[in-house]
Amino acid sequence: MVGIYVHIPFCASRCHYCDFYSTTALNRRTAYVQALKQEIALRRDEWKEGVRTIYFGGGTPSQLKAEDIADLIKRIDAKQAEEITVEMNPCDVTLDYLQTLRTAGVNRLSMGIQSFHNERLQLIGRRHNAEQAIRAVSIAREAGIANLSLDLMYGLPGQTMDEWEEDIDQLLALHPEHISTYCLQWEEGTQLTTMMEKGIVEPVDEEIEMAMYDRLTDRAATAGYEHYEVSNYALEGYRSKHNSSYWHDVPYIGLGAAAHSYDRQIRRWNVSDLEQYIAIMADATQTGVIKYDFERLNDTERYNEYIMLSLRTEEGIELSKLRNIKAIEQYLSEGLLEQENGYIRTTQRGLHILNRIIENIIT
Numbered sequence: 001m002v003g004i005y006v007h008i009p010f011c012a013s014r015c016h017y018c019d020f021y022s023t024t025a026l027n028r029r030t031a032y033v034q035a036l037k038q039e040i041a042l043r044r045d046e047w048k049e050g051v052r053t054i055y056f057g058g059g060t061p062s063q064l065k066a067e068d069i070a071d072l073i074k075r076i077d078a079k080q081a082e083e084i085t086v087e088m089n090p091c092d093v094t095l096d097y098l099q100t101l102r103t104a105g106v107n108r109l110s111m112g113i114q115s116f117h118n119e120r121l122q123l124i125g126r127r128h129n130a131e132q133a134i135r136a137v138s139i140a141r142e143a144g145i146a147n148l149s150l151d152l153m154y155g156l157p158g159q160t161m162d163e164w165e166e167d168i169d170q171l172l173a174l175h176p177e178h179i180s181t182y183c184l185q186w187e188e189g190t191q192l193t194t195m196m197e198k199g200i201v202e203p204v205d206e207e208i209e210m211a212m213y214d215r216l217t218d219r220a221a222t223a224g225y226e227h228y229e230v231s232n233y234a235l236e237g238y239r240s241k242h243n244s245s246y247w248h249d250v251p252y253i254g255l256g257a258a259a260h261s262y263d264r265q266i267r268r269w270n271v272s273d274l275e276q277y278i279a280i281m282a283d284a285t286q287t288g289v290i291k292y293d294f295e296r297l298n299d300t301e302r303y304n305e306y307i308m309l310s311l312r313t314e315e316g317i318e319l320s321k322l323r324n325i326k327a328i329e330q331y332l333s334e335g336l337l338e339q340e341n342g343y344i345r346t347t348q349r350g351l352h353i354l355n356r357i358i359e360n361i362i363t
């Protein structure tokens with residue numbers, strides 16, 4: 001059983017902090033959906049053993065018509081899928097839209113709320129406001145969505161600890177089954193980074209960012225959420241099955257421009273360009289061969305991948321799989337890693353410097 005990721009690279013506008021691959025060429029949606037259908041038809045043998053999860057991510061998948069998403073799900077033909085998730089912008093949520101998705105088998109929504117403060121949302125270039133986000137959650141519940149994931153961002157310019165507490169209050173009041181949180185990254189070339197370089201906005205102090213992360217972690221735990229991955233919290237029974245595949249080295253298939261696939265040996269990826277992707281799929285329909293890039297992972301790369309992904313999870317690294325115990329002894333003595341029941345995992349303090357720990361452990 002595999003997980004299928006479908007990349008929908010369209011956004012109605014670009015958020016000021018974002019450097020993901022996405023496009024505002026909304027007039028190309030029909031051609032793109034057609035290309036996706038071609039890719040599904042050509043690759044369907046890859047999931048003949050069954051599909052466990054489907055995840056529509058982006059970009060903004062809710063920029064497609066609900067009927068198009070329903071059609072793609074039907075063509076993937078995953079009647080037995082346990083989890084079908086669609087990422088949505090709160091602005092795009094309507095009862096009709098969600099009812100069409102529900103009928104097609106979608107049972108999980110992931111909404112990028114980011115903040116409940118309109119000043120902050122405007123600054124980072126989000127399309128929605130706080131009121132729309134709250135209304136979108138209520139419409140999702142009305143449509144019968146019982147598994148809802150909400151994203152919040154911290155470390156936003158001007159965001160204070162008090163404001164973050166209010167964001168957490170509002171988030172928890174909405175009772176999502178799943179929460180994801182991300183610290184703002186100052187990516188090169190984005191509008192927000194340019195504003196920072198010109199002195200218009202200032203980054204939040206790193207100590208405050210860490211305190212914000214800890215505050216959400218503590219409050220989520222008190223509210224009954226399991227902190228099962230560095231950025232993710234879930235009520236019991238609501239961990240993301242799709243994302244858990246990535247973290248537990250389960251093969252996955254990526255469809256669409258820039259989407260990656262992985263079968264434990266080879267990682268392959270489609271071209272990160274909308275027009276080239278459409279042309280490649282049109283060509284493949286004639287030739288039966290899809291052009292893509294790939295790399296074969298050697299033993300060391302697979303080991304490093306395992307370390308990187310498992311240290312992000314609550315479960316951690318299986319001690320027997322660790323090749324260099326010396327590299328972690330210092331972290332264990334400093335309380336940044338801990339050992340329990342044959343596993344090494346990152347402590348809450350260690351999560352603050354996770355990237356540094358990983359760099360020192362990988363070979």
Ligand code: SF4
Nearest residue numbers: 011014015018058059
């Ligand atoms: S909606 Fe998501 S993918 Fe699109 S610009 Fe904003 S952050 Fe980036």
